[in-house]
Amino acid sequence: MTADRRTDRRAQHRAGRSTPRKGRAGGPVSHRRRPAFRGRRPLLAALLSGFFLVGVCAATGIAWDPRDAASVQGASAPGGEPQAAPATAGATAAPGEATPSPAEPPAPTKGAAAKGNPTGTLDSGAERPTGALPFDMPQPAALRSGAAGKKLVFAHYFTPYPLSLDNAAADRDYYTRNYLNPDGESGKHGRYGGLLRDRPLPVTPKSGDWEYANLQQEVRTARAAGIDGFTLDLLSLSGKNWDRCNLLMAAARSVDPAFKIMLMPDMTSLNTDDPAVLAEAIATLADASAAHRLPDGRLVVSPFKAEEKSVAWWTEVIALLKSKHGIRTAFVPLFLDFGAHSGEFAPISHGFSEWGSRSYVGQESSTRDVRRAHDMGKIWMQPVSVQDARPNQGIYDEAGNTATLRSTWTHAIEDGADWVQLTTWNDYSEGSQFAPSLHNGHAYLDLTSYYLTKFKTGSWPEIVRDTLYLSARTQFADADPTGDQSLVMSLRKGSAPPRDKVEVLSFLTGAGAVRTTVGTAQGSYEAPAGIHSQLLPLKAGTSSAQIVRDGKAGVKVDLPYRVDHKVEVQDLQYYAATSGRDA
Numbered sequence: 001m002t003a004d005r006r007t008d009r010r011a012q013h014r015a016g017r018s019t020p021r022k023g024r025a026g027g028p029v030s031h032r033r034r035p036a037f038r039g040r041r042p043l044l045a046a047l048l049s050g051f052f053l054v055g056v057c058a059a060t061g062i063a064w065d066p067r068d069a070a071s072v073q074g075a076s077a078p079g080g081e082p083q084a085a086p087a088t089a090g091a092t093a094a095p096g097e098a099t100p101s102p103a104e105p106p107a108p109t110k111g112a113a114a115k116g117n118p119t120g121t122l123d124s125g126a127e128r129p130t131g132a133l134p135f136d137m138p139q140p141a142a143l144r145s146g147a148a149g150k151k152l153v154f155a156h157y158f159t160p161y162p163l164s165l166d167n168a169a170a171d172r173d174y175y176t177r178n179y180l181n182p183d184g185e186s187g188k189h190g191r192y193g194g195l196l197r198d199r200p201l202p203v204t205p206k207s208g209d210w211e212y213a214n215l216q217q218e219v220r221t222a223r224a225a226g227i228d229g230f231t232l233d234l235l236s237l238s239g240k241n242w243d244r245c246n247l248l249m250a251a252a253r254s255v256d257p258a259f260k261i262m263l264m265p266d267m268t269s270l271n272t273d274d275p276a277v278l279a280e281a282i283a284t285l286a287d288a289s290a291a292h293r294l295p296d297g298r299l300v301v302s303p304f305k306a307e308e309k310s311v312a313w314w315t316e317v318i319a320l321l322k323s324k325h326g327i328r329t330a331f332v333p334l335f336l337d338f339g340a341h342s343g344e345f346a347p348i349s350h351g352f353s354e355w356g357s358r359s360y361v362g363q364e365s366s367t368r369d370v371r372r373a374h375d376m377g378k379i380w381m382q383p384v385s386v387q388d389a390r391p392n393q394g395i396y397d398e399a400g401n402t403a404t405l406r407s408t409w410t411h412a413i414e415d416g417a418d419w420v421q422l423t424t425w426n427d428y429s430e431g432s433q434f435a436p437s438l439h440n441g442h443a444y445l446d447l448t449s450y451y452l453t454k455f456k457t458g459s460w461p462e463i464v465r466d467t468l469y470l471s472a473r474t475q476f477a478d479a480d481p482t483g484d485q486s487l488v489m490s491l492r493k494g495s496a497p498p499r500d501k502v503e504v505l506s507f508l509t510g511a512g513a514v515r516t517t518v519g520t521a522q523g524s525y526e527a528p529a530g531i532h533s534q535l536l537p538l539k540a541g542t543s544s545a546q547i548v549r550d551g552k553a554g555v556k557v558d559l560p561y562r563v564d565h566k567v568e569v570q571d572l573q574y575y576a577a578t579s580g581r582d583a
Contacts, residue, residue, distance in 0.1 A: 306333030356383030382417035
C-alpha cells in the first residue's frame with residue numbers, strides 16, 4: 001500500500017505540473033528560479049515579510065528551473081517583516097488570506113525544524129579559523145590583482161533570506177517557527193511539508209541596526225571565501241526586498257570597497273513594462289560605490305531572464321541610463337535559453353550568461369556555450385552550483401553528493417569562462433545555497449574556495465593538511481513521507497538518476513587509510529594523495545570518516561544527522577560536514 005500511495009502521489013503531481021521549460025535544442029533543461037510574479041507584488045510583499053535568522057533545523061539542496069511564483073511565495077513581499085519580538089513575528093497576510101495569529105506559534109516538532117542543531121553552533125561572522133581548509137588560502141589582494149583579478153567570481157544574492165528575519169534566538173525565530181515547520185504560517189506550506197529544508201547558520205541576536213550588521217557579516221564571509229562580489233537579484237522596486245538591496249550596497253562598501261555588487265534585475269518578478277522605471281531604479285543603486293563597473297567605468301547590468309523583454313526594450317533602457325542619468329552600461333544578459341537568444345542580443349551585449357542545469361550530468365553543453373560567446377567577441381559568466389531541491393514546486397535534481405559542485409567548477413575552469421556566478425548564495429527555497437547553513441556548515445563554501453583559487457590563479461592550490469568532507473541525505477530517495485505532505489518532489493527531466501550514497505571526499509597530503517562508519521556498517525579503504533571521492537551505500541543511522549596512517553588516527557569528520565527509513569517530511573537535499581571546522 002505504501003508503494004502504491006507513493007506512486008499515486010507522484011503520478012498525480014506529474015499530471016498536474018506544467019512541463020519545465022526546455023533549453024536550447026539538444027541541451028539540458030535550463031534550471032531557473034521563481035514562478036511568475038507579475039501582478040502579484042502585494043502578495044510578494046506580504047510574503048517577504050516573513051523570513052529570517054536561524055534555528056534548530058535541517059536540510060540542504062540545489063537545482064534550478066524557471067522560478068515559479070511558488071518558489072518565492074511566502075518569502076518575498078514589499079510589506080513589513082516580522083518584528084524583533086518573536087511572538088508577533090509573522091508575514092503580512094495576502095489579500096483574501098487569513099491573517100496569521102500573533103499568539104503562540106506552533107511548536108517546531110515536525111519537518112526540518114525537528115532535526116535540531118546537534119552541534120549547537122552559531123555563526124560568529126569571524127574569518128576562517130586556521131586550518132579550516134586543505135590549502136593555504138591566498139589573501140584577497142592576491143586574488144584581485146593581475147590575471148587573477150580579471151577572473152571574477154560572484155555569488156547570487158537572494159534578498160528574501162538574510163541571516164535573520166526578526167533578530168530572535170534560533171530556536172524560536174521566524175525560520176524555525178514558520179519556514180522549517182510544516183505547520184508554520186498558519187499551515188500555508190503544509191501541502192509540501194514546509195517552505196524550507198535548510199536555513200542560514202544561526203547568528204546571535206544583535207542590538208542596534210542588526211539587519212545592517214548581518215549584511216556586513218555576509219559580505220565578510222563571502223570575501224573570506226575569495227568571492228569578488230554578489231550578483232544582486234532585484235525582485236521588486238519598492239518594499240522590503242528593495243530596502244534590503246540598498247542596505248546591502250552600503251554594507252558592502254563599509255566592509256570592503258573592493259567588494260562589488262552586480263545589479264541583476266529579475267524579469268520574472270519586476271512589475272513594470274516601462275523602460276524608464278527600470279532605468280531609474282538601476283541609476284538609484286548605481287549611485288552606490290559598491291555597484292560593479294568595468295575598469296572603463298561602465299556599469300554592469302545583468303538581467304535575469306533577459307529574454308522576457310525584447311532587444312528594443314533593453315536598448316531603450318540602456319539609452320535612458322546614458323541620456324537621462326549619465327551612466328554608460330555593459331550589458332551582460334542572463335538567459336534561460338542562451339542558444340535561442342544570444343544572436344539577437346549580441347549587438348547590445350558585453351557578455352552573456354545562463355542559469356544552467358543542476359545535476360552533474362549534461363554539463364558538457366557549457367563547453368559549447370563558452371565557445372559560442374567567445375566566438376562572438378563576448379565574455380561568458382559560467383553558473384556553478386551545488387544542488388537543487390524545491391519542495392513547493394515538487395521537483396528536484398540529483399546532485400550526486402558533491403558531484404555537481406565539482407563538475408560545474410571543473411567546466412568553468414577548463415572551458416575558459418571569464419566570470420563565474422555561484423547559483424546561489426542563499427536561495428533556501430530552492431536548496432541551492434553556498435552560504436554557511438544549518439545543515440551544511442561551511443562545507444560547500446570551503447570546497448568552492450579550492451576551485452575558485454584555481455579558476456583565478458591558474459594553478460591548483462597545494463594540499464598542505466588532510467581534510468575530509470562527508471555528505472549524504474538524511475533519507476532514502478524513494479522514502480514516502482508519513483505526515484500530511486501531499487505534494488512530493490519528482491526528479492527533473494534530464495537529471496542523473498536518484499542514488500542513495502554517502503560520499504567521503506578526501507584532500508590528503510599523502511596516501512592513507514580512511515576508516516568509515518555508516519550506520520552500523522564499518523569499513524576501511526586506501527585513499528591516494530590529492531583529491532579522492534569514495535561512495536558508500538547509504539544506511540540508517542549516522543556517518544563518520546577518519547584518516548589513519550601508521551596506526552595513528554588523524555582528522556575525523558562526523559555527519560550527525562541521522563538517516564531514517566521512515567520520514568514525516570520529504571527532504572532530498574544533501575547534508576554536508578567538513579573535518580576542518582566544528583560547524
